Amino acid sequence: MLKGKNIVLGVTGGIAAYKSCYLVRELKKAGAAVKVVMTDAATKFVSPLTFSTLSENEVAVDLWNRDQSTSSEIGTRHIDLAQWANLLLIAPASAHTAAKLTYGLADNLLTVIALAARCPLVLAPTMDADMFLNDTTQRNLAVLRERGVFVIPPVEGEHASGLVGPGRLPEIEVIVRFVDDVLDRTYEDFRSVxxxxxxxxxxxxxxxxxxxxxxxxxxxxxxxxxxxxxxxxxxxxxxxxxxxxxxxxxxxxxxxxxxxxxxxxxxxxxxxxxxxxxxxxxxxxxxxxxxxxxxxxxxxxxxxxxxxxxxxxxxxxxxxxxxxxxxxxxxxxxxxxxxxxxxxxxxxxxxxxxxxxxxxxxxxxxxxxxxxxxxxxxxxxxxxxxxxxxxxxxxxxxxxxxx
Structure with missing residues (x-):
């Protein structure tokens, strides 16, 4: 199902952001076109140039699209990307971004796209074990699931902090398979209905x-x-x-x-x-x-x-x-x-x-x-x-x- 599909990959701030580079490669290998949207915090961990090179597309970070040469393109990037995508995947998804999506906060390009997109939304929550197990985080993820957001369960293991527990990003092939399954289940046969x-x-x-x-x-x-x-x-x-x-x-x-x-x-x-x-x-x-x-x-x-x-x-x-x-x-x-x-x-x-x-x-x-x-x-x-x-x-x- 990935062949010929358009995937917007959202990358949020966290040590696991580097793994998204491998995710871009595997999605493209499966036949998908990938455009990457980074939060400002994500750029502290991985350079946008890296994702641009791997995806063969411009990386979007700025909501206001200041680098575009025509004024008609300023401020419309979120709509363009939302309409282009067959699926929006946020991996890794920080606790902060999950909380924003729960309450409809849209203060950066990624969260604005998430609100505007009609395509399936998939989150791979990734954070320290204590943050993941916090009641607030669990409640936010439960609300998102109830609304129809697909949440990839994180795996257990040792974190960069030394903590051991759930919250690690799953293996790349697990994420790709999950995305493929979602696209297989959400074919748009009712689009005109x-x-x-x-x-x-x-x-x-x-x-x-x-x-x-x-x-x-x-x-x-x-x-x-x-x-x-x-x-x-x-x-x-x-x-x-x-x-x-x-x-x-x-x-x-x-x-x-x-x-x-x-x-x-x-x-x-x-x-x-x-x-x-x-x-x-x-x-x-x-x-x-x-x-x-x-x-x-x-x-x-x-x-x-x-x-x-x-x-x-x-x-x-x-x-x-x-x-x-x-x-x-x-x-x-x-x-x-x-x-x-x-x-x-x-x-x-x-x-x-x-x-x-x-x-x-x-x-x-x-x-x-x-x-x-x-x-x-x-x-x-x-x-x-x-x-x-x-x-x-x-x-x-x-x-x-x-x-």
Missing amino acids: SVLVTAGPTFEPIDPVRYIGNRSSGKMGFSLARAAAQRGATVTLVTGPVHLETPRHVRRVNVETAQQMHNAVVKEAPSVDVVVMAAAVADYAPAEPAPAKIKKETGKLEAIRLINTIDILKSLGEKKKKSTTLVGFALETENELDNARGKLQAKNADMIVLNSLNDEGAGFESETNVVTILTRDGKTERLPRQPKLDVANAILDRVRAMR
């Missing part, structure tokens, strides 16, 4: 304090949004109340109730190519939410009159254009396949993804999922248990085949 994904639960208020909800974590929907964005789609994510980081290059719309989700989806759906309804929308809502907290002494919570919430998937199916692919989810505990087939027909969907609470490692809050995919042509396909991001890509593979 717009996708709307719903995720999470909805909360239907009983009063300002209490609500009717469910245990949906939103992880499946967020995985779908992340996978679609990684494959080049323009993605809008309408989500109920969850505590998850927004995937890179995904536009997020937060809602709380089923009615709010319906309003947001109906607004967005007419302009998209694919709609994936992965949210666990509440089926019922209190008919008359109390304006103030209901006191325990009143006994009013003994009976709450419920009404049906609006059926979002059905309303989308009734208005669906021929060019739109509509995917629904079904969570069942009995008569699973029959119920899913019935939903497929009743909602005028193109695909139903069946979840079962009877499957180990599936359903709410799990990091993995086991699903059965049913399509309008009568096909039924059960997928094995796997991480939700892999399930998301499998669903998108089948959506792509239908279009």
Whole structure:
């Protein structure tokens, strides 16, 4: 997958910066074109001339591009490099740079490119063991992973400081293989496709304090949004109340109730190519939410009159254009396949993804999922248990085949 690909290699300050010289050589040997971007700190360890010679391209350090001869080129280098790259690899990635990326700080050329690039972002965090194991560093890397950044695990060993532990840059061939795998998984077959994904639960208020909800974590929907964005789609994510980081290059719309989700989806759906309804929308809502907290002494919570919430998937199916692919989810505990087939027909969907609470490692809050995919042509396909991001890509593979 590296042959003919454009790789922007970011090099940050650290003793491991010299190893990036070998990384440039191996990436080029695999057929990639490489352009190097260095932080100012990185230039203290390796000369830009070294990287320029190895990459056969000018090395970029200055955000303002002062060396260019025309004023129209000043200040646009970050956009040019961001658009040129098929992948942005930062190796070594210092703790400082990882922290900047976590909080969206863009005070040098490399971090500005990272914010502007729509391509996959790969980090190889490299630092002393104590810095790597620090809670703040671990939290920053966890946030970046949740957003869809690929993080190459560092290896253990002796550091320049004499400390022994994790934080060393992996062997060059390991990094090259990791990059090749990422490019293999993030082919841009959805680049011209717009996708709307719903995720999470909805909360239907009983009063300002209490609500009717469910245990949906939103992880499946967020995985779908992340996978679609990684494959080049323009993605809008309408989500109920969850505590998850927004995937890179995904536009997020937060809602709380089923009615709010319906309003947001109906607004967005007419302009998209694919709609994936992965949210666990509440089926019922209190008919008359109390304006103030209901006191325990009143006994009013003994009976709450419920009404049906609006059926979002059905309303989308009734208005669906021929060019739109509509995917629904079904969570069942009995008569699973029959119920899913019935939903497929009743909602005028193109695909139903069946979840079962009877499957180990599936359903709410799990990091993995086991699903059965049913399509309008009568096909039924059960997928094995796997991480939700892999399930998301499998669903998108089948959506792509239908279009």
